Amino acid sequence: MPIEVELTGMRDKIKSIVLLAARRAWGGVEIPEFSVEIPELPEHGDYSTNIALILARTLKKPPLEIADAVVTELKTQSNKEHWFQTEIKTPGFINFYISPQQLAENIKTILKKKQKFGQGSKKKAKPRTVARSGSSARETVIIEYSSPNIAKPMGVHHLRTTIIGQALVNIYTFLGYRVLAMTFPGDWGTQFGSLIAAYKKWGNHKKMRKNPIQEMLNLYVRFSQMAEHDEGFQEEAKKEFKKLENGDKENKKIWRWFRKESFKDFDRVYKKLGVKIPYIFSESFFEPMLKAVIAEALNKKIAQKGEDGSVIIPLATEKTPLLLQKSDGATLYATRDLAQMKYRVKKWRPGKIVFVVANQQTFHFKQVFEAAHKLGYAPGVELAHVKFGMVLDSSGKKFATREGKLIPLETVIDEAVRRARKMIDDLDKLQQKAKPRTVARSAPSAGEKQKISRMVGIGALKFFDLAQNRMSDIIFDWDKMLNLKGASAPYLQYSYARLKNIIRKTGALRSDLDIKLLKEKEELALARHLMHFGETVAEAATHYEPNKIANYLIKLAEKINSLYETVPILPAEKKIRDSRLALISAAMIIIKSGCNLLGIEMPERM
Numbered sequence: 001m002p003i004e005v006e007l008t009g010m011r012d013k014i015k016s017i018v019l020l021a022a023r024r025a026w027g028g029v030e031i032p033e034f035s036v037e038i039p040e041l042p043e044h045g046d047y048s049t050n051i052a053l054i055l056a057r058t059l060k061k062p063p064l065e066i067a068d069a070v071v072t073e074l075k076t077q078s079n080k081e082h083w084f085q086t087e088i089k090t091p092g093f094i095n096f097y098i099s100p101q102q103l104a105e106n107i108k109t110i111l112k113k114k115q116k117f118g119q120g121s122k123k124k125a126k127p128r129t130v131a132r133s134g135s136s137a138r139e140t141v142i143i144e145y146s147s148p149n150i151a152k153p154m155g156v157h158h159l160r161t162t163i164i165g166q167a168l169v170n171i172y173t174f175l176g177y178r179v180l181a182m183t184f185p186g187d188w189g190t191q192f193g194s195l196i197a198a199y200k201k202w203g204n205h206k207k208m209r210k211n212p213i214q215e216m217l218n219l220y221v222r223f224s225q226m227a228e229h230d231e232g233f234q235e236e237a238k239k240e241f242k243k244l245e246n247g248d249k250e251n252k253k254i255w256r257w258f259r260k261e262s263f264k265d266f267d268r269v270y271k272k273l274g275v276k277i278p279y280i281f282s283e284s285f286f287e288p289m290l291k292a293v294i295a296e297a298l299n300k301k302i303a304q305k306g307e308d309g310s311v312i313i314p315l316a317t318e319k320t321p322l323l324l325q326k327s328d329g330a331t332l333y334a335t336r337d338l339a340q341m342k343y344r345v346k347k348w349r350p351g352k353i354v355f356v357v358a359n360q361q362t363f364h365f366k367q368v369f370e371a372a373h374k375l376g377y378a379p380g381v382e383l384a385h386v387k388f389g390m391v392l393d394s395s396g397k398k399f400a401t402r403e404g405k406l407i408p409l410e411t412v413i414d415e416a417v418r419r420a421r422k423m424i425d426d427l428d429k430l431q432q433k434a435k436p437r438t439v440a441r442s443a444p445s446a447g448e449k450q451k452i453s454r455m456v457g458i459g460a461l462k463f464f465d466l467a468q469n470r471m472s473d474i475i476f477d478w479d480k481m482l483n484l485k486g487a488s489a490p491y492l493q494y495s496y497a498r499l500k501n502i503i504r505k506t507g508a509l510r511s512d513l514d515i516k517l518l519k520e521k522e523e524l525a526l527a528r529h530l531m532h533f534g535e536t537v538a539e540a541a542t543h544y545e546p547n548k549i550a551n552y553l554i555k556l557a558e559k560i561n562s563l564y565e566t567v568p569i570l571p572a573e574k575k576i577r578d579s580r581l582a583l584i585s586a587a588m589i590i591i592k593s594g595c596n597l598l599g600i601e602m603p604e605r606m
Contacts (some may be wrong), residue, residue: 005253011036011535014047014084014096021073022051029058038532045087045095046528052092063092070094077270084137103527110530110586111511115593118534119174134564138178143169145356145439146270146277149186150262151195151216153408154269156399157358160388160474162409162600163465165356166275167546168386170597175541180348181277183338185266187259188283190330191220193241196254197233198223200240212261214557217222217406245287272413273458290331293339293375301375313371317376322367326442337368342377352382354544357473359387386544399476413458420457422451423482423490427606444605456482456490460598463489466598467550487554489600490592495557497606498564499588502581505570509585512578523580524562526587529559533590535598546598553594 015036022031034051052067074086085097109118145165148154154162169181198219199208199273208215227233245252263280270277294311297303303313303324311325321464324335333404339368344353355365367387372378399407419539428444444452466480468474484490503509518524532552540548592602 007553009538010098010531014049016437017074017078017447018049018051018094019071021070021077022055024056024077025069025072026059029055029101031055032058038535039095039228042525042528044093046098046531047096049094049096050092052088052094056092064088064090067092067094077579087102093534098528098531100515100518100524100527103524104513104533106528107513107515107527107583107586108511110589111509111513111582115596116591118537118593120172120177120538120557122564132315138176139352140178140180140350141172142180142182142348142350142353143172143356144182144184144354145169146275147186147357148262148266149191150282151192151213151220151258152262153213153217153406153410154266155406156391156409156412157406158409159391159412159461160465160470160549161356161358162270162273163462164386164388164470164546166273166277166383167462167466167598168354168356168541168544170599171537171546172550174537174597175318178214180279180350182279182281182344183277185280185282187255188263189288190237190241192255192258193239194223194227194233194237195258196222196244197236197253199254212258213265216258216261261378269413269540270411271481272410273462274601279292281340281343283333283336285341286336289343290335293335293342294331296376297324298376301370313374315367315370317370318365320362320363320380322371325477334368334371337364338372338375338377341368341372341383342375345378345381352383352384353378354384354386356386356388359389361385362387384544386470388470392473392475393476396475397496399415406425413461416461419478419482420460420490421449421453423476423484424453424606427484452606455601455603456606457494459489459493459595462599463492463550466546467554469547470545489595490606492553492557492595493603494606496591496595496602497589497604499560499584499591500604502569502584502590506581509588510578510581511585512575513582514575514579517576517579520563520567522559522567523583526556526559526563526583529556530586530590533594537594547593549597553591553598556587556594560591589601 015034018034018036025027031051034049034053034054036047036049037047039048051070052063055061055066071086071088071094083099085099087095089095102214112578113119143165145168146158146162148158156218166181169179173179195216199216200221202222204215223237224235227237240251244255247555259282268537294303297309297313298305303311306309306327308327309325309329310323310327312321312323314321322334323332324338325331344350362385365383369378369383369385372383376405393399427600428449460481464477465474479487481488484494515527518527529552536548536552540546563584567580567585568579571577572580595602
């Protein structure tokens with residue numbers, strides 16, 4: 001029997017035994033940090049480490065000599081069951097090849113655990129992160145994302161924060177963390193004074209009831225245009241907001257109505273996207289806490305009050321201080337961010353708070369994070385700004401209409417589904433032509449086609465974003481997004497549907513695996529790739545990069561299709577067929593599990 005190895009954490013396992021071997025070879029020498037990577041080319045092994053190159057600087061010995069000593073220790077102490085082979089490559093890399101027997105154990109584990117394969121054990125919280133007796137022992141991660149402003153439709157500019165944020169929620173939940181998904185909608189400030197003033201001037205109750213979000217946007221735009229030429233409008237907006245702050249009943253009623261309609265609209269869009277954000281704390285929620293934040297900062301002598309009445313927090317890492325309060329007494333977004341951080345840490349004791357917000361807010365979060373630590377609002381809490389680039393049109397300009405107006409996100413979602421439906425119809429016609437007349441083929445119903453179109457269209461929209469480096473701007477391209485042969489969600493979904501069709505013909509997922517019968521290079525390449533799923537998910541979480549999972553899935557689909565097109569499955573001799581069916585059953589589980597993490601549904605057929 002091969003040694004039991006947790007293959008979803010194979011990279012960590014190898015790093016551990018390499019470290020132990022190096023310590024045994026050179027007792028007393030401190031081993032510096034080294035890496036274990038997955039090589040791009042299969043001929044360089046399943047894993048490769050640079051420890052010999054790193055140690056050469058300390059030991060003043062040739063890397064090849066160091067690599068040889070490490071490998072000798074590995075063979076003596078860690079590989080008695082021969083679960084890996086090693087080779088040394090110039091200038092001193094040690095490459096690892098995992099044995100077929102261990103690959104077989106990995107596949108059997110996938111077939112046993114199914115969608116739970118690769119899941120992390122429940123992450124134990126550090127003592128400081130446990131809020132109170134009886135609370136969960138799992139480490140808590142708060143992820144804030146999406147956060148649209150009320151009184152406006154969600155725009156295409158909300159696409160990336162919403163999709164990336166939800167993917168991170170899925171990934172961290174999968175890895176065993178207690179995840180609190182939150183949104184921080186904008187519902188406070190002078191702009192809402194403008195909207196209230198506009199409604200009092202020109203608002204039509206019937207129009208508002210019929211199409212509330214569009215009517216609010218129209219009123220706000222009209223009022224803003226007037227305010228550009230007449231300062232009286234600006235003063236009126238300040239006056240109406242001041243009344244709102246002071247609890248004026250009429251303004252409160254209007255404001256609550258606008259919020260209610262806005263949240264209904266957000267929920268509809270989230271539902272279409274398959275996004276769930278259970279914790280909603282808008283800016284107004286923290287308004288009663290702001291005076292205390294300012295007073296605390298002044299009392300601790302962390303903040304300074306200017307002669308004009310403004311309050312600032314000087315920062316060590318930034319030349320520009322953080323403005324906590326304006327000279328007229330008004331607070332800012334940063335003030336509310338500090339209040340919400342203090343509230344969240346006190347209430348949930350998270351180990352980490354993640355803010356999925358665009359690149360443009362980098363300076364803001366640098367200031368807020370430093371101020372939060374100075375104030376003692378986030379002791380020992382990791383604060384992460386997960387930033388991302390803009391969505392650009394085909395010409396490389398900001399994605400908008402010719403008039404520069406907001407493009408509703410719902411419009412983009414509906415267009416994706418419409419285009420997917422056309423693709424499904426075209427694919428159905430091709431498949432009908434490809435089938436001989438004597439072969440009966442049950443065509444999907446109109447309802448099933450629409451369901452598949454929704455999965456494909458929305459999946460394409462999500463994957464197009466998540467497959468790219470989040471730091472880069474992305475150029476919106478419908479053709480790439482819905483390409484059945486490219487790096488796209490439809491390509492993954494079609495690959496899955498192909499496997500599903502094979503399994504459907506045989507009755508169920510198979511587990512009759514004999515790894516000795518899998519000798520084709522396509523079979524072994526697929527088996528080896530399946531081994532890397534768990535560590536890919538963990539790496540995506542560590543770096544907040546869902547694109548690592550997306551890229552893994554594209555390579556997986558390529559290996560699936562290479563196998564499908566070159567190796568006979570159903571016509572093969574029974575034992576070989578059963579082993580191949582077990583392999584593709586495992587591949588089906590992983591491709592579906594990976595897509596679920598990205599929020600992409602898999603149709604049973606296409």
